[in-house]
Amino acid sequence: MSQELPQAHASLHQLRTTLQSVLFGQEQLIDLVLTGLLARGHLLLEGLPGLGKTELVKGLSKALGLEAKRIQFTPDLLPGDITGNPMLQETPQGRRFVFQPGPVFANLVLADEINRASPKTQSALLEAMQERRVTVMGESHALPEPFFVLATQNPIELEGTYPLPEAQLDRFLFKLEVRATTAETLEKIVLNREIGVEPVVPAVMNAESFAALLQLTRSIFMPQPVASFIARLVHATQPGEPHATGVKHGASPRAALALAAGAKAKAVLEGRPNASYEDVRAIAPAVLRHRLILDYGAKIEGLTPDLVVQRLIENIPAQDKPLPTTLAAAKV
Amino acid sequence: MNQEEIRQQWERTIKRLARWVNLGWWLERWLPVLMFVCIVGGLTWFALRTLARPEVAWMRATIAGLVVIAMVIAWIAARRRFESTSAARVRLEDAWQLRSRLSAASAGVGEWPSFPEQQPALPITWQWQRPVSVLGFCIAILCLGAWMPVPARQADKAHVIEKPSALKQVEQWVEELRKEEAVNPQNLAEVEEKMEELLRRPNEQWYEHASLEAADHLRDQTGKDLQELGAQLEQTQGSLSTLAELGSHLSEEAKNGLSKQLENQLKGLRSGAMQTSGDLAEQLKNMDPKACNGMSKEQMQKLAERLKQNAEALRKALANAPQFSFKECKSCNKPGEGEGDKPGKGGANRGRADAELTVKEKETNLNTQATDKLASMIDPERVTPGDLIGLQDARPTTKENFTGPQSGGSLQSTGDGGAAVEKATLVPAERAVLKRFFK
Structure with a gap:
C-alpha cells in the first residue's frame, strides 16, 4: 500500500485537475463525486438546469475511459427503455426473442432528470442499481463492472416532477447539491466555452487502473475510534436523541456503511492509508442529507437536513469520554 | 529523527x-x-x-x-x-x-x-x-x-465533673482520720475501695439516681460506723474511769453490773465495723473482756486515758461533721434496756428505768422525743399513687348485732298509674297567696 498510495494520489490529482478544467468553480463538488465513485456508490446530483451536471458526468466518463450512456428521463419513459427489451428476431433456428440491452448496460450511466420519469420507471433503474443486474422475461443479465449511476434531478419544487421515495433515495451513496457559480467562475466559463462545442477531455486512466483504485480504497485502514465516531454520528440522527430535534426518521445502517466507505475514499483521494474523523465530517452532509426525514414542525421552522447534520457534526465529538468539570476541551 | x-x-x-x-x-x-x-x-x-x-x-x-x-x-x-x-x-x-x-x-x-x-x-x-x-x-x-x-x-472552664458531695465528704473524713490515726487503716482502705468502686463508673453516671443513692448510703454507713466507734470509745472510757475511781466504793452488785457493762463495751469495740488503730487496737484485741475486773486501778486509768485520746482524735478528725454525736450510741445501750432498775431507757410499756449511774459532763439523752421511722424504703415525700407502702393481714369486721334490712324512708304523694299527682312543693308564702286567691 505504501507504494500504491502515492501513485493513486497522483493519478487522482490528475483526474481532479482534468475535471476542474471541464467544470469551473466546482472543486468541492468534483472532490465529492470522485469520493463517491471510489466508494463504489451511486450519486444523486440535485440542482437547477444548466449548472453543469451533465457536463461533469460526460467529462468524468471520458477522463476515466469508461463506457458512459445517458438516459433522459421523461414522463413517458418506460422501464424497458432503460433496462432493454426482448426483440422478436428471425434466426436460423426460427423466430425467437433476443434481449436487446438498454442504456443501463454501461459503466457510467447518466440518469438525467430522474425525477421527471414515472415512479415505475424510476424503480426499474433503482433495482438495477441495487442488484447490479437486470432481469427480463425471467432471464438475468449482469451489468458491467464497474457500474455507477449518476442521477441528476431538478429540485422537487419544480412542476412535472415525481419525487423519489425515501427507500430509493437511500440507495444513493451521496446526494450532492450543485450550487450556482460565482461571478468570477461565470466569467471564466464565458471566456473558455462556447455553446454547442464540447470541451476536449483527455483520458487520465483506463478501466483497469480505475478498478485498481477501487480495490485500494477497500484496503484503507479504518481505525476503531473512527468507526465508533461513525456509529455515534449515525445513531445520533435517530428521533429522541438530544441533537436530533425535528427528525422524524433517522439514518439507516446503510448510512453508516456509506460513511465508512466514503471516509476511506476520501483518505485515498488525499493519499492517506487510514480514514479519519475529518473525512467523516467532510462527507457527512452528502451521505446524511437525503436520509434524514424531518417532521412538519421542523420544516415549518425552516430546519433543513443540512442544518441537522451540521448540528450533529458540531456536537458529536471524536472522543465520547467526558472531561472532568475542572477541565475544558480546547481546540488547538 | x-x-x-x-x-x-x-x-x-x-x-x-x-x-x-x-x-x-x-x-x-x-x-x-x-x-x-x-x-x-x-x-x-x-x-x-x-x-x-x-x-x-x-x-x-x-x-x-x-x-x-x-x-x-x-x-x-x-x-x-x-x-x-x-x-x-x-x-x-x-x-x-x-x-x-x-x-x-x-x-x-x-x-x-x-x-x-x-x-x-x-x-x-x-x-x-x-x-x-x-x-x-x-x-x-x-x-x-x-x-x-x-x-x-x-x-x-475545664470540663470536670465534680464528685458527688457525699463521696467528697467521706473522702475528707478518711483523709482526716488517716492523719489523726484515729481508725484502723484497714477499715479506711475498705471505705476507699468502696468509693473507688463508685467512682470507676463513667463520670456521666455519677449523678444518676442509683449512684447518688449508693454514695449517700456509703456516707451514712461510714458515718454510722464512726459514730458507733466514737460512742463506744467514750462509753468504755467512762465505764473504765468510773470503775477505776469508784471501784472500791461500789457495792458488789453494782460493781459486777459495771464490769458486765464494760465487758460488753469492750466486745463492741472489738467487733465493730470501725476499729481503733495502732497499739490500742492490739491491746483491745489481746485483752480478755472478762478479765477487766481483775485490772488494777492504774491499768484501768491508763487504758481509759488511751481510749480518751483515741476518742479525741476521732472527734478532731470529724470536726467538720457536726451531725455526728458520739453519745448517741444506740446499740451500746441495748443490753439491759428498761430491765428492772438497770441503767437504760425507760418507757411506758417497759417499766422503770433509772438513769445511768455515771457522771458525765452533759446530761444523758434518753431520746424521749424520738419518733419511729417508716419501715418502708419509699420516701413518703415522693410517693406516688399506686406505690405499695406496706401490707397487713386483716379480717373484715362483722357486725354482731345485724338485724336484716330495714326501711330507709317513705314515699310521699304516691299515685296510681296515670293519675295526676300534686306535689306540694310550694313555700308557705306561695301557699298563702293561693289561699287568698281561691277564697
Missing part, C-alpha cells in the same frame, strides 16, 4: 495528556471529600478548643490523616473514569487535526506523523475557579477552627 524516536515522543505527549485528564478526575472526586473533612475538622477543632479538651493537640495530625485518606479514596473512586492512553490519543489527534494518523500508526498502519517542532498546547484548559475556591474555603475553615478566638469564660 527516526520513527522510533517519533513514536516515543508522541507516546510521551499522549501520556502527559492522559495524566492531566486523570488529575482532573481525581480532583473532581477529592474536592467534595476534602470539603467535608475540612468542615467537620474545623468545627470539631473549634469545639474542642471551646471545651478545652486535651484532644485538641491531636487535631492537626487527625485532619492531615483524614485528608490523606480522602486522597486515597478519591483516587480509588476516580480510577474508573481515568483516561486510557488510547482515549487520550483520540483526543489529541482530533484536537490537533492529525487525521487519525496516531491511531493508524499505533495499529501499525502508516508512519507516525512527524512531531511538530513547536509543540502546540494540549487540547485541554484548566477551570481553576472551582478547585481554587474549594481549597481556599477549606484552608479558611481550618484556620477559623484553629485560631478563631474562644470566649475566655468557656476556655477557662
Whole structure:
C-alpha cells in the first residue's frame, strides 16, 4: 500500500485537475463525486438546469475511459427503455426473442432528470442499481463492472416532477447539491466555452487502473475510534436523541456503511492509508442529507437536513469520554 | 529523527495528556471529600478548643490523616473514569487535526506523523475557579477552627465533673482520720475501695439516681460506723474511769453490773465495723473482756486515758461533721434496756428505768422525743399513687348485732298509674297567696 498510495494520489490529482478544467468553480463538488465513485456508490446530483451536471458526468466518463450512456428521463419513459427489451428476431433456428440491452448496460450511466420519469420507471433503474443486474422475461443479465449511476434531478419544487421515495433515495451513496457559480467562475466559463462545442477531455486512466483504485480504497485502514465516531454520528440522527430535534426518521445502517466507505475514499483521494474523523465530517452532509426525514414542525421552522447534520457534526465529538468539570476541551 | 524516536515522543505527549485528564478526575472526586473533612475538622477543632479538651493537640495530625485518606479514596473512586492512553490519543489527534494518523500508526498502519517542532498546547484548559475556591474555603475553615478566638469564660472552664458531695465528704473524713490515726487503716482502705468502686463508673453516671443513692448510703454507713466507734470509745472510757475511781466504793452488785457493762463495751469495740488503730487496737484485741475486773486501778486509768485520746482524735478528725454525736450510741445501750432498775431507757410499756449511774459532763439523752421511722424504703415525700407502702393481714369486721334490712324512708304523694299527682312543693308564702286567691 505504501507504494500504491502515492501513485493513486497522483493519478487522482490528475483526474481532479482534468475535471476542474471541464467544470469551473466546482472543486468541492468534483472532490465529492470522485469520493463517491471510489466508494463504489451511486450519486444523486440535485440542482437547477444548466449548472453543469451533465457536463461533469460526460467529462468524468471520458477522463476515466469508461463506457458512459445517458438516459433522459421523461414522463413517458418506460422501464424497458432503460433496462432493454426482448426483440422478436428471425434466426436460423426460427423466430425467437433476443434481449436487446438498454442504456443501463454501461459503466457510467447518466440518469438525467430522474425525477421527471414515472415512479415505475424510476424503480426499474433503482433495482438495477441495487442488484447490479437486470432481469427480463425471467432471464438475468449482469451489468458491467464497474457500474455507477449518476442521477441528476431538478429540485422537487419544480412542476412535472415525481419525487423519489425515501427507500430509493437511500440507495444513493451521496446526494450532492450543485450550487450556482460565482461571478468570477461565470466569467471564466464565458471566456473558455462556447455553446454547442464540447470541451476536449483527455483520458487520465483506463478501466483497469480505475478498478485498481477501487480495490485500494477497500484496503484503507479504518481505525476503531473512527468507526465508533461513525456509529455515534449515525445513531445520533435517530428521533429522541438530544441533537436530533425535528427528525422524524433517522439514518439507516446503510448510512453508516456509506460513511465508512466514503471516509476511506476520501483518505485515498488525499493519499492517506487510514480514514479519519475529518473525512467523516467532510462527507457527512452528502451521505446524511437525503436520509434524514424531518417532521412538519421542523420544516415549518425552516430546519433543513443540512442544518441537522451540521448540528450533529458540531456536537458529536471524536472522543465520547467526558472531561472532568475542572477541565475544558480546547481546540488547538 | 527516526520513527522510533517519533513514536516515543508522541507516546510521551499522549501520556502527559492522559495524566492531566486523570488529575482532573481525581480532583473532581477529592474536592467534595476534602470539603467535608475540612468542615467537620474545623468545627470539631473549634469545639474542642471551646471545651478545652486535651484532644485538641491531636487535631492537626487527625485532619492531615483524614485528608490523606480522602486522597486515597478519591483516587480509588476516580480510577474508573481515568483516561486510557488510547482515549487520550483520540483526543489529541482530533484536537490537533492529525487525521487519525496516531491511531493508524499505533495499529501499525502508516508512519507516525512527524512531531511538530513547536509543540502546540494540549487540547485541554484548566477551570481553576472551582478547585481554587474549594481549597481556599477549606484552608479558611481550618484556620477559623484553629485560631478563631474562644470566649475566655468557656476556655477557662475545664470540663470536670465534680464528685458527688457525699463521696467528697467521706473522702475528707478518711483523709482526716488517716492523719489523726484515729481508725484502723484497714477499715479506711475498705471505705476507699468502696468509693473507688463508685467512682470507676463513667463520670456521666455519677449523678444518676442509683449512684447518688449508693454514695449517700456509703456516707451514712461510714458515718454510722464512726459514730458507733466514737460512742463506744467514750462509753468504755467512762465505764473504765468510773470503775477505776469508784471501784472500791461500789457495792458488789453494782460493781459486777459495771464490769458486765464494760465487758460488753469492750466486745463492741472489738467487733465493730470501725476499729481503733495502732497499739490500742492490739491491746483491745489481746485483752480478755472478762478479765477487766481483775485490772488494777492504774491499768484501768491508763487504758481509759488511751481510749480518751483515741476518742479525741476521732472527734478532731470529724470536726467538720457536726451531725455526728458520739453519745448517741444506740446499740451500746441495748443490753439491759428498761430491765428492772438497770441503767437504760425507760418507757411506758417497759417499766422503770433509772438513769445511768455515771457522771458525765452533759446530761444523758434518753431520746424521749424520738419518733419511729417508716419501715418502708419509699420516701413518703415522693410517693406516688399506686406505690405499695406496706401490707397487713386483716379480717373484715362483722357486725354482731345485724338485724336484716330495714326501711330507709317513705314515699310521699304516691299515685296510681296515670293519675295526676300534686306535689306540694310550694313555700308557705306561695301557699298563702293561693289561699287568698281561691277564697
